[in-house]
Amino acid sequence: MKQEMYAPAGTPVANARAGKSKIGYLIKDIVRDKWLYLMLLPGIFYFIIFKYIPMYGVTMAFQDYKPYLGFFESPWVGFKHFERFFSEPQFGMLFRNTVILAMYNLLFFFPLPIVLSLMMNELRHAKFKNFVQTLVYIPHFVSWVVVVGIFYILFTTENGILNEILYQITGQKIAFLLEAEWFRTMIISQSIWKEVGWGTVIFLAALAGVDLQQYEAARIDGAGRWRQLWHITLPAIRSTIIILFILRLGNFMDSGFEHIYLMLTPTNREVGDVFDTYVYTIGMTQAQYSYSAAVGIFKSVIGLILVLGANWLAKKFGEEGIY
Amino acid sequence: MRKKLALLMGSVLLATTVLSACSSGNNQNAATNSPEASQTPQAEAKPFDLSIVVNQVGEIPPKGNPIEQALAKYTNTNLEFQWIPTAAYDEKINVMIASGELPKLMKVGYIPTTISAMKEGLFWEIGPYLKDYENLSAQPQSYFDNIQVEGKIYGIPLFRDMGRAVVQYRKDWFDAAGLAVPKTLDDWYNVLKAVAEGDPDKNGEKDTYGLLLDKNYNQNAASTLTRLSVSQGGPNKWGVDDQGNFTPEFMTDEFFATMKLFKRLYDEKLINQDFSVVDSATNDKAYESGHVALRISGGNAQTMLTNLIKVVPTASLDVAPMEGPAGIRLPGESGNAGMLVVPKSSVKTEEELRQVLTFLNKLLDKEMVYLLNKGIEGTHYKVEGDFTIPLDKDKDFKEVKPYRDTLIQRGDNYNMDKPMKESDLFLKNKKMVRENENYVVKNPALVLxxxxxxxxxxxxxxxxxxxxxxxxxxxxxxxxxxxxxxxxxxxxxxxxxxxxxxxxxxxxx
Amino acid sequence: MVQDKTIGNRIFDTVNYTLLLLIALLCVMPFIYVLAVSFTSPAEVAKGGLILWPKEWSLASYRYIFSTNTLVRSMLVSIYITVLGTLINLIFTSLMAYPLAKTHLRGRQTILLAVLFTMLFGGGMIPTYFVVKALHLTNTLWSLMIPGAISAFNLIVLKNFFQQIPDGLEDSARIDGCNEVGVLFRIVLPLSLPAMATFGLFYAVGHWNQFFNAILYINDNTKWPIQVLLREVVILASSSIGDSTIDSTEIQPLTIRMAVIVFATIPILLVYPFLQKHFAKGVMLGSVKG
CATH class of the missing domain: 1.20.58 (Methane Monooxygenase Hydroxylase; Chain G, domain 1)
Incomplete structure (x- = not known):
């Protein structure tokens, strides 16, 4: 019964082959799924009201927006802000820094929550597992100011704890917080420390969905732990990993302003200055709303291209992707 | 079953509409017990409704607290304070401007956003009215000069000292080593070297510095580089000649000599090697734990001493002016911590503007000067002879400081006959700052x-x-x-x- | 559970346990620092260095922060918006995610694309403020719950979770005569407890950390949640003294700052252990299928 209710009618191809009018099928499908559509309504209203109605604010990027003139009175300037942005002498440097940092994040940060949650998944003592889980998730709640403050206490050359140890061993100190070459390492390790535990939460939820019977069956077949991991666990969370990866690409150009800004010094700015910090610096003497909005749009367009591209690729490989 | 679920579904949908429809009346909720008793006892003439937006200072005082009541009563106003946390002050102001929800009086900084709003005529130009208000017009013109926009004055500055920089140093160390407060750059080098290497705390370890810099050491008005180079005869940020040619400080010889001094100090490890990342709070700790000899500061030395003697009970501090080869010379600061402006959209008539100005003028009356600076007699301070004695500094911090920092007052510089009883060091520092005003070098580009x-x-x-x-x-x-x-x-x-x-x-x- | 007793497994376990223990300790250390500083006397803190255990205990900072009722009041506001807000989030998000998980639904891709779009482009602060104001939500706590009722990110990931649930389970309910709403609440949600716990946690933490919208939408400071206070304390402490006309108070700001952080963080930290039982491996799925 359900077979004929769902599978055939759901494929447009089947409809077309049946030769009936498309609109007829559309109406039939909508009537059939009336409950589903009803359930969608609150959400659709939500997105229209709170996301799409305010969307006119995007026009700010093409105006010289002034708060007291508003969106309708501020003068239109076309692509002026984009032109200024692209012709800035630092544009190349900012772009490079932003992209390199984002790549580092994807390479070194993104896989770690997966690894950590798989490690935790292998723990058998439920109490120990809960204990570890609770502790690794704590740093997420420590603000960047405090994180950077703690790293200062550890890494500074003036009585920094790690540098003192380093000095005892090697007789030298390393200016981790000053040297440009250490900047990205510090940023990524701070991100890892703060957010990896938090990142495991979603994978643990995905892992909780794995059917235990599969493991038992595999064990009876003589599969070891690595094979179980490879053939049961990973496939079970693959689609979650892919979805998260694709969504992460949407924020590719976001570097985490507060974090970076707190770590910037005159001697590492050449590798540390990113779009987010640049916009902030510009805005310090003049709240350049329109200019910031233009930079934001640029970042979003790149994010959109990446998301759509990655999603297209995922679908090519038979994954569900985002939509 | 189906009905039940449909009902649930319906109620969820209904909830959405109800939530948005009835919320304006929804001032109650489980968590708040807002003290709505903001109505102050009303006096004879009809009180003037006055809404004020200022930044939050410490904790937000509850509505209708005694200070606010005293303010309202004396000025005959219905005061409506809105305190906005610093974390979102600018954004909130922008939203207020965009949505036309401006108060009658609000605090803004002298920054390009505000300046452009002034040029656009968003705020009343109050300059021409000032002469009618005895207290407002009695304040030194230089404070107003520093907030003018195209020669016009749009606000009342929140007065601050203009010549705050003084040298604060460990008198016990200097005396023991026979050192004097440095004047020339060579002096500075010699003194800092002597302190850093002479083990003044006599603990056998090389753990003292002559001076610490923090990451803001060359930023804004409090720049150490600027302060030192001005003392050597350099300009304050910008130099200008008779023809009106502008030269930035960093292209002058005095400034470059100062930079070379610090380069030498850095190379010889006589200042902290991590100065470009360290924040001032961390340095404060080093000063207050007795590891540093000297600082150029805009704060009062007594603050540092109070904390310092907890760690080093024998420590003593002294202050000296920024003196160079040609005598005392220091950069002038803006002389305000922002200003209060009157938006035209909420204050529509000149008559209303005059009422707002009357309020501001009254704040500089003796009664209000005492209230804003010292609080309420008997609660926050008492009078003893020619001085007043603070009774409860914690209370002062929580209840009086929010108003003192956001409304206009000039401390004991105006309309206060009985200053606060303070330590000798505090008074010496304060007196020095006041006298500094005669020696300040102005930044000629400040309002350009x-x-x-x-x-x-x-x-x-x-x-x-x-x-x-x-x-x-x-x-x-x-x-x-x-x-x-x-x-x-x-x-x-x-x-x-x-x-x-x-x-x-x-x-x- | 059957234990594998090979040597390889034992080595794996030992390494795994040790490594995780180390990681856990590394993660908790800074919090211990924050905790320790909050209980240390200001004079001790003034000496500087990393404090992991107070040498001189002091409750001064806690006495200070509890000396007014502001902290407790804003804590109650935070709890209120977190609990109610998260409930609203979960209902709205799962209601929308469930139909979108049905691949046969017409218009599904368009809606998902439209949702995705809002993750990348937004109208910004001021237009959103106008919407919130037009709906008369300003100055009410609803302004902290309704405008963020659905997170596009959570919606898309939850949709993905729903898609993993085998159709067979839902069909049995349909045969019993449930409509789709019934299927969602009777079958899908109970089967998705780990996901519900996860997104509940995400939303709850989001609500807990709100401060900006509160300042923006609510003028009455008695309705502000605890994070507004926390922010202000942290910012105030990080700006240097010297501007005030009076001495700073006796108490070292750092210790107070840390005490506020502790007080504002503990409640949300406690949420996770309570949710943990829902992460137990495959409980529901196994039982239903068996």
Whole structure:
């Protein structure tokens, strides 16, 4: 019964082959799924009201927006802000820094929550597992100011704890917080420390969905732990990993302003200055709303291209992707 | 079953509409017990409704607290304070401007956003009215000069001292080593070297510094580089000659000599090696734990001493003015912590404007000067002879400071016959700051208008301040420094100098 | 559970346990620092260095922060918006995610694309403020719950979770005569407890950390959640003294700052252990299928 209710009618191809009018099928499908559509309504209203109605604010990027003139009175300037942005002498440097940092994040940060949650998944003592889980998730709640403050206490050359140890061993100190070459390492390790535990939460939820019977069956077949991991666990969370990866690409150009800004010094700015910090610096003497909005749009367009591209690729490989 | 679920579903949908429909009346909720008793006892004449938006200072005082009541009663107003946390002050102001929900009086900074709003006529120009208010017009003109926009005055400054910089030093160490407060740059080098290497705390370890810099050491008005180079005869940020040609401080010999001094100190490890990342709070701890000999500070030395003697009970501090080879000389600061402005959209008539100004004028009456500076007699302070004695500093901090920091007052500089009883060090520091006002060097570009500054002022500034740090740390040499200046000129520095010159000559006429 | 006793497994376990223990300790250390500083006397803190255990205990900072009722009041506001807000989030998000998980639904891709779009482009602060104001939500706590009722990110990931649930389970309910709403609440949600716990946690933490919208939408400071206070304390402490006309108070700001952080963080930290039982491996799925 359900077979004929769902599978055939759901494929447009089947409809077309049946030769009936498309609109007829559309109406039939909508009537059939009336409950589903009803359930969608609150959400659709939500997105229209709170996301799409305010969307006119995007026009700010093409105006010289002034708060007291508003969106309708501020003068239109076309692509002026984009032109200024692209012709800035630092544009190349900012772009490079932003992209390199984002790549580092994807390479070194993104896989770690997966690894950590798989490690935790292998723990058998439920109490120990809960204990570890609770502790690794704590740093997420420590603000960047405090994180950077703690790293200062550890890494500074003036009585920094790690540098003192380093000095005892090697007789030298390393200016981790000053040297440009250490900047990205510090940023990524701070991100890892703060957010990896938090990142495991979603994978643990995905892992909780794995059917235990599969493991038992595999064990009876003589599969070891690595094979179980490879053939049961990973496939079970693959689609979650892919979805998260694709969504992460949407924020590719976001570097985490507060974090970076707190770590910037005159001697590492050449590798540390990113779009987010640049916009902030510009805005310090003049709240350049329109200019910031233009930079934001640029970042979003790149994010959109990446998301759509990655999603297209995922679908090519038979994954569900985002939509 | 189906019905039940449909009902549930329906109620969820209904909830959405109800939530949005009835919320304006929804002032109650489980968590708040708002003290709505803000109505102050009303006096004879009809009180003037006055809404005020200022930034939050410490904790937000509850509505209708005794200070607010006393303020309202004396000024005959219905006061409605709105305290906005610093974390979102600018954004909130922007939303208020965009949605036309401005109060009658609000605090803004002298920053390009506000300046452009003033030019657009968003706020009342109050300059011409000031003469009618005895207290407001009695304040030194220089404070008003520093907030003018195209020669017009749009606000009342929140007065602060203009010449705050003093040298604060460990008197016990200096006496023991027979050192004197430095005057020339060579003096500075010798003194700092002597302290850093002479083990003044006699603990056998090399753990003392002559001076600590923090990452803001060359930023804004409190820049250590500027303060030192001005004492040596340099300009305050900008120098200007008779023809109106502007020269930035970093192109002067005095400034470069100061930079070379710090480079030498850095190379010889006589100042903290991590100065470009350390924040001032961390340095404060080092000062207050007795590891540093001297600082150039805008704060009162007593604050440091109070904390210092908890760790080093034998410590003593003294203060000295910023004195160079040619006597006392120091950079003048803006003299305000923002200003109060009157938006035209909420204060529609001149009559209403006069009522707001009357309120501000009354704040400088003796009664209000005492209230804002000291609180309520018997609660926060008592009178003893020619002085007042604070009774409860915690209470003062929580209840009086929010008003003191956001409404206008000039401490004991105006309309206060009985100053607060303070320690000798505190009074010496304070007196020095007051006398400093005779020696301040003005920043000639402070109120000058420049398009390029508005567009990329901070960027240009950062270019140079970064180069200063790199020079001191030895990342670039003298040639590299000159190259950075050339870069700065090309990136807009030349234009900035030209625009300042044009604006200066225009103002002069 | 059957234990594998090979040597390889034992080595794996030992390494795994040790490594995780180390990681856990590394993660908790800074919090211990924050905790320790909050209980240390200001004079001790003034000496500087990393404090992991107070040498001189002091409750001064806690006495200070509890000396007014502001902290407790804003804590209650935070709890209120977190609990109610998260409930609203979960209902709205799962209601929308469930139909979108049905691949046969017409218009599904368009809606998902439209949702995705809002993750990348937004109208910004001021237009959103106008919407919130037009709906008369300003100055009410609803302004902290309704405008963020559905997170596009959570919606898309939850949709993905729903898609993993085998159709067979839902069909049995349909045969019992449930409509789709019934299927969602009777079958899908109970089967998705780990996901519900996860997104509940995400939303709850989001609500807990709100401060900006509160300042923006609510003028009455008695309705502000605890994070507004926390922010202000942290910012105030990080700006240097010297501007005030009076001495700073006796108490070292750092210790107070840390005490506020502790007080504002503990409640949300406690949420996770309570949710943990829902992460137990495959409980529901196994039982239903068996």
């Amino acid at each position: 208008d420049s398009a390029i500054f508005t567009e990329r002022g901070k960027e240009l500034e950062q270019m140079i301040t970064d180069a200063e740090t790199k020079f001191i740390m030895g990342k670039i040499d003298e040639a590299g420094w000159q190259a950075e200046i050339e870069k700065w000129k090309k990136a807009g520095g030349d234009q900035l100098m030209e625009e300042y010159k044009a604006a200066y000559l225009k103002d002069k006429q």
